[in-house]
Amino acid sequence: MKRLRFVIFACLGLLAAPASSQDVKDMSNAQIVAAAPDLHPAALYVLASRLLAEGKGQEAANWMYAGQLRYRILLATGQIGGREGRPLFDALTEQVGRPVNEYIAGDVDEWIAAMNFALEWDAAEPNPRVDVSKHRATVDEVRGGLERLRDSLDGRRDEIAREREKNGLENR
Structure with a gap:
């Protein structure tokens, strides 16, 4: 856990503070959620880490996938x-991501719900870091990757459960 905190805070040290000039590490979970569209996607990973530590695995997965989607868009469009x-x-x-995925993949319905949350949140919230009209094809391609992953899960339920059992992971 100490290593995780070090990595997160070291990474956040690389990021610009949100408009309020308050460091993400000093923001409450509710403050991060409220400011999420304007924050660097790494802040959503911080939120996900906190939520998982609090035993809120579904919420953690929702925000981790939202952060991952926004981060992948930034990378694919060359904005970062x-x-x-x-x-x-x-x-x-x-x-x-790895510990959140280890948790959420224990219930395929919850896993799909987390991806749906991320896709719906991204579609509903402005992305001030990317000119979506200029990068529409790239944004659609990145979103399509998450949609394809989500869609593939339903037909692989038994395979996922067997693989998790083989690896000593819980199926819920």
């Missing part, structure tokens, strides 16, 4: 690079 680009995304995916 350097230290806060691929290296930060990879670190967050490993340190936050």
Whole structure:
């Protein structure tokens, strides 16, 4: 857990503070949710990590997938690079995404619901970091990747359950 906190806070040190100039690490979960559209997607991973630690796995997965979707859009459109680009995304995916996925994949319906939440939230909330009209095809391609993953889960329920059991993970 200490390593996870270090990675998250080290990564957040690379990010610009939100408009309020309040550090994300000092924001409450409710404040992060309220400011989510304007925050760097890494902030949603911070939120997901907190929620998972609080035993709120579904909420954690919802926000992790929302952050991952926005982050993938930034990467695909070239709106982000350097230290806060691929290296930060990879670190967050490993340190936050892996444990969230280990939890949420234990119930395929919840997993699908998390992806639906992310897709619906992204469609409903403005993305000030990307000119969506300029990058429509790329945004649609990234969203399509998550939609295809979501759609593939239903037909693989038994396979997912067997693989999780083989790896010693709980099926809920």
